[in-house]
Amino acid sequence: MTGLRLAPARRARLPALLPALLVAALLATAAAQDRPLDPRVFDIGRELRCPTCVAESVGESNAAIAREMRALIQEQLDAGADRREVLGFFQERYGDWILLNPPMRGMNLLVWLLPVAGAVVGLLVLARLLQRWRRAAEIPVDVDSAELDRVRTEMQDQLGDGAVR
Amino acid sequence: MSQIRRLVPVVAVVAGLTALFLFGLLRGSPDRNIPSNLLNRPVPDFDLPLFERYMSDFGPRLSLAEARGRPLVINFWASWCGPCYEEAPHLQRAWLDHGEEVFFVGIQTQDRDARAAGRAFIERFDLGFPNVIDDDSRVSIAYGLFGVPETFFVRADGTLQHKFVGPVTESVMREQIGALLR
Incomplete structure (x- = not known):
């Protein structure tokens, strides 16, 4: 010292x-x-x-x-x-x-890019689902005629004759 | 089978969110052990007033420039800081063992207008190495301090070898001073 x-x-x-x-x-x-x-x-x-x-x-x-x-x-x-x-x-x-707003470089880029990437992926998934649902709604459902008769009979029983055609 | 396949994404999302929740719950307080931006760079000089008990040896102020050329241990502490009381005996012990080769300095910081409490802290542990007062915390800002205690191990060429966050232990002192003297 x-x-x-x-x-x-x-x-x-x-x-x-x-x-x-x-x-x-x-x-x-x-x-x-x-x-x-x-x-x-x-x-x-x-x-x-x-x-x-x-x-x-x-x-x-x-x-x-x-x-x-x-x-x-x-x-x-x-x-x-x-x-x-x-x-x-x-x-x-x-x-x-x-810095509360980290500079856009290196690993910090992830902070800025991940939310954008997440939003893009989310939109793509949503678009795909909507497309699939729309396509599913357009396809005619193949129902067995015996099954159709059974449902019709049950509905007539419950709602009366005029309700189901 | 198709029912199970449809459930897979739902289970994956729920599992991911649960994992994130548990991570947040278990990780505890934010990690302050952030690497110093001064690592391997010269540490800033300072010129601060000394506590009275060191004035007979060093005068009223201590300038780091005067200690250049020797390895340094710079310890930041505050009188209100519990872990600082925990580590003080280890610093005193290390100074007794290595004070001839390594220059030790304690800095009371983030502790404005607490000179009497600082004096009591020093007396309590009978700290033999010089302690200075950073009343406006400017030196703590210059060193990029996150809290107290933090200890900087500085090579003889003035560059930072390591910053230790939290109370130092005997093994930390041995390891870091050993590296300074190698």
């Missing part, structure tokens, strides 16, 4: 600087917390997954990390970054996982 010790001159100046540093840090923190956030912060936040939450975005979550991330987004917007650059900043650190 000895390799990280500070030079004596630098250490001597530190006690004098500490109160000023503390006040500056407190003021900066208070200013950052009091300031209302740009609506764009929430728009961008809604595209980012909150790292410590379940099924919540940075834009919606009240978790401490989400609040810090929103403050960071505000700082980046203030510095002139656009939406794509802000999303890229978080993507570089967390990977594609952080």
